[in-house]
Every structure is written in structure tokens, then in C-alpha cells.
Amino acid sequence: xxxxxxxxxxxxxxxxxxxxxxxxxxxxxxxxxxxxxxxxxxxxxxxxxxxxxxxxxxxxxxxxxxxxxxxxxxxxxxxxxxxxxxxxxxxxxxxxxxxxxxxxxxxxxxxxxxxxxxxxxxxxxxxxxxxxxxxxxxxxxxxxxxxxxxxxxxxxxxxxxxxxxxxxxxxxxxxxxxxxxxxxxxxxxxxxxxxxxxxxxxxxxxxxxxxxxxxxxxxxxxxxxxxxxxxxxxxxxxxxxxxxxxxxxxxxxxxxxxxxxxxxxxxxxxxxxxxxxxxxxxxxxxxxxxxxxxxxxxxxxxxxxxxxxxxxxxxxxxxxxxxxxxxxxxxxxxxxxxxxxxxxxxxxxxxxxxxxxxxxxxxxxxxxxxxxxxxxxxxxxxxxxxxxxxxxxxxxxxxxxxxxxxxxxxxxxxxxxxxxxx
Amino acid sequence: xxxxxxxxxxxxxxxxxxxxxxxxxxxxxxxxxxxxxxxxxxxxxxxxxxxxxxxxxxxxxxxxxxxxxxxxxxxxxxxxxxxxxxxxxxxxxxxxxxxxxxxxxxxxxxxxxxxxxxxxxxxxxxxxxxxxxxxxxxxxxxxxxxxxxxxxxxxxxxxxxxxxxxxxxxxxxxxxxxxxxxxxxxxxxxxxxxxxxxxxxxxxxxxxxxxxxxxxxxxxxxxxxxxxxxxxxxxxxxxxxxxxxxxxxxxxxxxxxxxxxxxxxxxxxxxxxxxxxxxxxxxxxxxxxxxxxx
Numbered sequence: 001x002x003x004x005x006x007x008x009x010x011x012x013x014x015x016x017x018x019x020x021x022x023x024x025x026x027x028x029x030x031x032x033x034x035x036x037x038x039x040x041x042x043x044x045x046x047x048x049x050x051x052x053x054x055x056x057x058x059x060x061x062x063x064x065x066x067x068x069x070x071x072x073x074x075x076x077x078x079x080x081x082x083x084x085x086x087x088x089x090x091x092x093x094x095x096x097x098x099x100x101x102x103x104x105x106x107x108x109x110x111x112x113x114x115x116x117x118x119x120x121x122x123x124x125x126x127x128x129x130x131x132x133x134x135x136x137x138x139x140x141x142x143x144x145x146x147x148x149x150x151x152x153x154x155x156x157x158x159x160x161x162x163x164x165x166x167x168x169x170x171x172x173x174x175x176x177x178x179x180x181x182x183x184x185x186x187x188x189x190x191x192x193x194x195x196x197x198x199x200x201x202x203x204x205x206x207x208x209x210x211x212x213x214x215x216x217x218x219x220x221x222x223x224x225x226x227x228x229x230x231x232x233x234x235x236x237x238x239x240x241x242x243x244x245x246x247x248x249x250x251x252x253x254x255x256x257x258x259x260x261x262x263x264x265x266x267x268x269x270x271x272x273x274x275x276x277x278x279x280x281x282x283x284x285x286x287x288x289x290x291x292x293x294x295x296x297x298x299x300x301x302x303x304x305x306x307x308x309x310x311x312x313x314x315x316x317x318x319x320x321x322x323x324x325x326x327x328x329x330x331x332x333x334x335x336x337x338x339x340x341x342x343x344x345x346x347x348x349x350x351x352x353x354x355x356x357x358x359x360x361x362x363x364x365x366x367x368x369x370x371x372x373x374x375x376x377x378x379x380x381x382x383x384x385x386x387x388x389x390x391x392x393x394x395x396x397x398x399x400x401x402x403x404x405x406x407x408x409x410x411x412x413x414x415x416x417x418x419x420x421x422x
Numbered sequence: 423x424x425x426x427x428x429x430x431x432x433x434x435x436x437x438x439x440x441x442x443x444x445x446x447x448x449x450x451x452x453x454x455x456x457x458x459x460x461x462x463x464x465x466x467x468x469x470x471x472x473x474x475x476x477x478x479x480x481x482x483x484x485x486x487x488x489x490x491x492x493x494x495x496x497x498x499x500x501x502x503x504x505x506x507x508x509x510x511x512x513x514x515x516x517x518x519x520x521x522x523x524x525x526x527x528x529x530x531x532x533x534x535x536x537x538x539x540x541x542x543x544x545x546x547x548x549x550x551x552x553x554x555x556x557x558x559x560x561x562x563x564x565x566x567x568x569x570x571x572x573x574x575x576x577x578x579x580x581x582x583x584x585x586x587x588x589x590x591x592x593x594x595x596x597x598x599x600x601x602x603x604x605x606x607x608x609x610x611x612x613x614x615x616x617x618x619x620x621x622x623x624x625x626x627x628x629x630x631x632x633x634x635x636x637x638x639x640x641x642x643x644x645x646x647x648x649x650x651x652x653x654x655x656x657x658x659x660x661x662x663x664x665x666x667x668x669x670x671x672x673x674x675x676x677x678x679x680x681x682x683x684x685x686x687x688x689x690x691x692x693x694x695x696x697x698x699x700x701x702x703x704x705x706x707x708x709x710x711x712x713x714x715x716x
Contacts, residue, residue, distance in 0.1 A: 037530055039637040041538035180682045208681035211641045213440075213632070214669070216432040217676035217684070220425055236540055237641075240633050248550045249428075249557045271542040271633055 027063075027070035028341060030330075031089035031119075033100035033110045038077035040103050042236060042265060047102050047124060047323035050316060053307050054327045057300075064335040076101055079109035086113035096120060096343055099327060102319065104128035104146070104182040111139040120343040122334075122350075124326040125284065125319055127260075128186045132369065132382040138343050140350050140368055142326035143284065144386035146183065150191035153231045153257045153282035156390045156402040156411070158198060161255050164414040165228060173203045175227035175253075177218065177234075177242075180207035184233040187259050191231060203227050210235050215245035222251055229255045231282075234262035240271045247275065247419050254415035257282055257390065264318050269393070275422045276393045278413035284318035285389050286398060288363035288406045300328065301361040315397060318362070325360035333366065355385070363387035363406050424555040429673045435562040437669020439627060441662045442569040443642055444649040445576065446620035452656025453593055453613040456506065456514075459521040461646055462639020463528035464618055468494050468625030469634040470536060476543045476629065483543060484564070487626040491619045498618025502611050510610070525639075532636035540633040565627040572623065573662045580658070589613060593656075648692050654702030663703055667691065 032051060035044035055069045063069060072093050074085030082101065089095040090113070099122040101110045107126025114121035115136045123131060123141040127149065132141050154174075162169040174195060178188030188207065195202060204225045208218060219242070222230065230253045234242060239262030245251075260283040262268070269276045287305065290298055304324050308316045316324075335341070337349045350368055357365040365385030373379045390402035392411060399409035416422075447461045458464070468490055475486035505524055509516045547560040580586035591599040592609045600606045632638065649668055653660025668688045675687035695703060 037533050037538075037636075039538075039635075039640070041533060042540070042635075045538060206681055208676075209685060212676075212681065212684065213641055213645065214432070214436045214672060214676075214684075216436070217429060217673050218681050220428055221677055224425065237633055237635065237638075240540065240542065244545075244631075248559045250550070250552075265540075267540050271540055273544065 025067065027068040028097070028335065029070050029072055029093065029095050031074055031086070031093070031095035031098040031100075032071045033074045033076040033082060033086055033089070033098055033106070034102055035077050035106060036073065036075045040077070040106070042267075043261065043317075043319050044076075044102050046266075046317055046319045047100070049312060050304075050308065050320035050324040051099070051124075051327050053304060053311070054324050054331065057303065057307070058328075058331040064331055065338075069331060074100075076106045076110060079105050082106045082109035083113045086110050087117075090114070090117045090119050096341065097122065097330075097346065099124060099330065101126055102323075104131065104186065107131050107141075108182065111136060115139060118343055120346045122326065122330050124323045128182045129190075130182075130186075132380055133376060133378050135371075135378060136381065138347055138381075140381040140383070142329060142364070142366065142383050142386065143322050144364075144388040145382055146186035147190035147194070148386065148388040149233075149259050149282050150187045150231075151194050152388050152390050152402065153259055153280075154191060154195050154198060154200070156257070156280065156282070157229050157231075157255070158200075160402060160411060161229060161414055164411065165254050167228070170199055172200065172229055173225070173227045174200055175204035175222060175225060175230045176202050176206075177204070177222070177230065177232040178207050179210045179234055179238060181210060183261065184210075187233045204230075208238070210238055212238060212241070215241050216249070218242070219245045219249045219251050223249060227253060229253060229257065231257045231259060232263070233259040236262045236265040236267065239263055239265075239268060243268075243272045243275065250419055252416070252418045255280065256416060259283070260318070266314055266317050274395065275419070277395050278416045278422075279393045280390050280401070280411070281318075281393070281398075282388065282390045284322035285362050285387055285391060285400050285406055286316055286318045286321050287408070288387065288389075288400055289408050292358045292363050292406060293361070294358050297359060297361060304328075304361055318391075321362040325362045325364060329355075329360055329366060350381075357385055357387065360387075363389075425677075428556050429677050430670055431556065431558060432562075433670035433673030434666050435558070435566050435669070436673070437666040438566040438569040438662070439562065439624070439631065439665075440642070440645050440649055440668055441665025442565065442572060442627060443621065443624040444646040444653075444661045444665060445572065445658060446617035446624070447646050448650045448653065448656055448658060448661045449576075449620065450614055450617040451650060453589055454506070454510070454610055456510070456517045457521070457647075458506075458617070459518065459643075460501075460525040460528060461621065462641075462643030463525045463532075464494070464498070464621045464639075465625055465628075465642060466532060466634065466636065466639040467497065467528065468622040469629050469632075469638060470532065470541070471622070472626045472629040473541045473543060473634050477541075482546060483626045483629045486629075487623055490626055491622040494622030494625075495615045495619040498615035499611060501618070502614040506614060507607070507610075529636050529639070536636060538635060540635045542633050543629055546630050559631075561627075561630040565631070568623070568627055569662065569665075572620070573658055576620075576658050585612070645688075648688060652692055652695055652702055654704040657702065657704045660702055660704035667703075 076082035097120045101107045111121045121139045125143040127146040158169045178184040257280040263281045264283045353366045355366040359365045364387040369379045369382045391400045401411045471490045472483045472486045476483045509520045550557040588604045649664040653664030671688045672684040676684035
């Protein structure tokens, strides 16, 4: 009898140990909210590919504190779907950490749903300023805020292109064209304010609807104002329509700067061919000068680029590098320091982060605002050290050209040849 | 002055392409009296077809029409049998939801099969035609010519041929037509498939102008609905005029007011027409149908 009792106890304790052991090995579930379908899927999937590489790399290294990372996908096609998908992941799958979501309107919706449930949201590339200015406690935006995109675009004009165009910076005729949704408007507003502060007057400043099917009026008006430099904020389809129309109506500028999204999408080259060469893009850097990266980060960067190119047979866009950088920081800087993995604890860890530039693969560092940023005391969870710069399409690929410390090459093709010579 | 001429000409040309894309919708609406909410997705599929044809065989997309138009006719026929026919004698909402479901299904099927990448074909004509300071894209001029030809051919077909007469009879009184020996279900099938074939033709004209992606239909379907209603539901030359109106209004208002309001203005035009000519520009009172508009 005693023997039976003992062996039972033994078996029981063994089973118990097994369950405990299994619990320690349970994966960390992270909800990934991205537009996997619908009109925004293009960049959403670009982010997703990179995030999968990050997950594989961390899991191959043994995971985080011995626990594997597991993604649960939510298809955030539009803001409404984003909210319901976030709610689903939180309530049905019990997710306490969410990430994603690429586009600003989606990021606004996802972070709102996450905040309501007290879930930790680690935003990869959403950019609209409002994301971190709603007094939320659990939203952290690792990518740069919208204003930085615009500032980079204006800065390259003032600090570099003006000289190449042999004009005083104040005499450069600058035009601004923006798509009128959250991202385009936010960036456009930033550029307007910033260029005014720098003493430059915009000769053209108009918004348009992203689903526009005819760009003739816009290009015609631009032709009438004849700017030296045009800064355009577009999505892929409208960027292509604009470039084709510019060619059709023979509209030429000395320098063309696209801001993120449409002008950074890799298929721009497939669509408009070699005439893509020479276009500048203010965006997350797709690949920065390795010199600025910390030695350990350099290794990770090489592995990421190698895997990405092997998987997709092309170099990653800025969105991919930013998506990778953000989740890699989550896996290596935030989660390893956690014990409970509860949102409150993760928040404390995130707020304590103080990583210099060059700590992430795309040249960013991390330092979040916490209602303490002098420019806007309502801002919380915005990364002040996110890298943003300007790169340029070349005949064969792309080169980072601005700011000089991140640059892999000097700006080329300034002034831009006329359409007849491109 | 040259700016104004440029804007009006561009508006007419692009508007005629919108019209071509809407004729199929108006034909289906006029005869079957159903709204095909998957119209944009039909266009998307046909555009993918034209793209693939050009891409794989290195052929001109206008030549691709030889294959795409019959293929879309077949596709239309299959959709008619699978989705439309079973819903025809049900309450009207059933067709609305059936075609909407079809729209979502096709969009996501395309996304799975083709991914969200934008597909384009290399430019066919490297230069625009330049007259003074006016630039006209050759592809748009061709689109305009094809639209005119297509409209007149269709008008002739409906007025003069036996099939056209049968279609008109079906529209005027389906039961009487059936009693006269007109195979009404077959007329429905042919009209629906024919409408899809026209979308196929529009797609071949549009592929050199616009990128193809799974949700491309959404950008155009709203314009198509406006054109169909504006022109007088079911009227073919009405669709042509409606399309050109939308193109010109969009072009002028985007230039003189603001590009963001281009769509708003053609909806204002739309509302005005609805208030003062509730049956559309060329529609006749009390009949949103092809037969009555003839």
C-alpha cells in the first residue's frame, strides 16, 4: 500500500514537474496587427516578412529567457477591422503584447483598442503624431514621427541640394504635394511648418485623394508654377500615376523628393522603369552605412539582409528594415528584462531604455518620451532617436545619401535630367 | 488658355475611358435590372488577364483583347450561372449581397494568387503627341477611339439585330417576350456575359494607363456607378456622355479648386442631375431600362 502511495506521489510530482517545465517553455504570444489584405497589404506584408525573419532569428538563438516567440496574426485591413482584430487577439487569444501596424490610421486604431484593454502596443512604423499624443500609457512608437520625414526632406534641400543647384537656400522654389489622409496630411503639415521656420516659402501646396485616377490637373498646375524641388507624399498607386503623368505632360524638376510609402515601395522600379533613378526618398533608411552601427548590431544587420535577400530575391525597403529593427529591439532589449511580461512591467522597462543611435539595425537608437518632451508635454511613448534620412534610387538599387553620417553615397543626378533624357 | 484646353481634352479622354468601363454595368443594369457590385472586380480580373497576356507573350495589350474579351464573356457566363441566376427571383437584396460577397471573394482570391504587388506593363508609346503646349497620350487617344466605336457598334446591335430586338423586348415586357418565343433566361445570360466582355475590352484599354492590383476595382467602381446613373440608367450613349462629364468636371475642379475636391465636384454634379433630371441626362421618365431609352 505504502509502495503504491509512494509511487503515486512520485508519478504525481513527476507530472507536476512536467507541467511546470512545460509552462516555463510556453511561447510568448505577440499579436501582430498588419494589413495583410486590402489596399494597404503591400507595405503590411513587407513589414511582416521582416518581422518573421526577426522571430526566426531570435527563436534560433533560444528565444527570450528560454521562451520562444510566437506571433498571432490579425488582419488590420482598415481602422474598423484593426479595432475588431485587436479586440479578438486580446480577448480570444489572451495576447498581452501587440505590434504592427505599418500605416498611421491602422496604428491609431490598434493602439486605441490595446490601450482600452491595458495591452502593451509596440508600434513599428506608424508615423502620425497623434499616435503618441493621446495620453496613452501602453503605446510605444519605435519608428519616427511624421514630422521627422518632412524635416529630412527639407533639410536635404537646404543643406545639400541648394548648393548643387547653385542657388541660395532661400531662393529654391519648393513645392509640396500630399495625399490627404492621416500620414500625408501629418507629414505635409510638418513640412509646411518646418520650411516656414527655415524661411522658405512654398510655391505650391496641395493635397489630393489617394484614389485619384487622373493626375492631369495636379501636374498641369505644377508645370505652371515650375518649382525647382518637389516634395511629394504619396502611396504606391498614386506615385506611379503621378510619375507617368509627369512624363506624359513633360513636367521636369531639378530634384524630386518622395516621402516614404509610395516612393519607397520596391515595385516603383518595376512600374516606371529606369526613370526611377535619381528620385530621392525621405524615409526609414533601408540600409545605413555600417560604420554607425554597434559591432554586435552589425552582425545582426548582415544576417537580416542576407536572409531577407535570400527569401525575397531583392533588397528590403525601409519599411522592412524598420519593422525588423523594432521587433528585434522588443526581443532583445525589452522582453529579456521582464519577469511577469505584464504590460505595466514592460512599460517600465521601455521607459528606462536609453540606447544611443546605431543600436538598431536601421541606425536608430531608443529613448521614449514620457510626458516630458519640452516641445509637447502631452507626448508619451514616442521614440526620439528613430533614424530617418534620405536615400536615392540609383540605376541598380538604392543608396543612403543623407544625413552625411548615415550616408553610403553622395547625392547624384542633381539637377535631374529632363524626361527626354531619362 | 492652353491650360484650359489641355484640361478639357485630358478630361474628355480619360472620361471616355471611364465610360468604356461603365458600359458593361449599364447594359447589365438596363436589362437584368440588377446592380453588379462586383463590377470593379471583373475589371480587376480582366486587367490582370491583359497584363498577364502582355507580360507572358510580349504582345500589345490591344491585341490581348482578342483573348480577354471572349474569356471575360465566359467568365461572365459562369458567374451568371453560379451567382446571379439563383438570386434573380429572390428579393432584390439577395442579388446585392450576392454580388457584394462575390466582390470581396474575388478581391481576396486575387490577393492570394497575385499578392498585393502592383503590376504594370512597359509603355507602348514612348512619347505623347505634342501640339503646341498640349500633350496628349497616345494610349488615351486610342481609348477614346475604341470607346466611340464600341458605343456605336453596341447601339447598332441593339437597334438593328435580332438579338438587339430580343433584348429590347425582354426589357419592355419579359413575360410577353417569353410568350413570343424569346428565350428570356438566355437573353439574360448573354447580356450579363456581354457586359463582362465589355469590361474585358475596357481592361485592355486601361492596362497601359493604370497599375493593376487586387483592389484596383475600388478606385473605379464608384466612378462607374456615378456614370451609369448620370447617363440615365441603362442608356449606352448616356454612359458615354456621363463618363465625359465626370472626366471634365474632375479635371477642371481639381485644377481650379483643389485636387482633393475632384471627386466632390462630380458628386455635386451627380446630385444636381438627380435633382433636376432624376432619370439621368439621357434617361426617360419612368424607365431605367435600355428598351425604354431607345
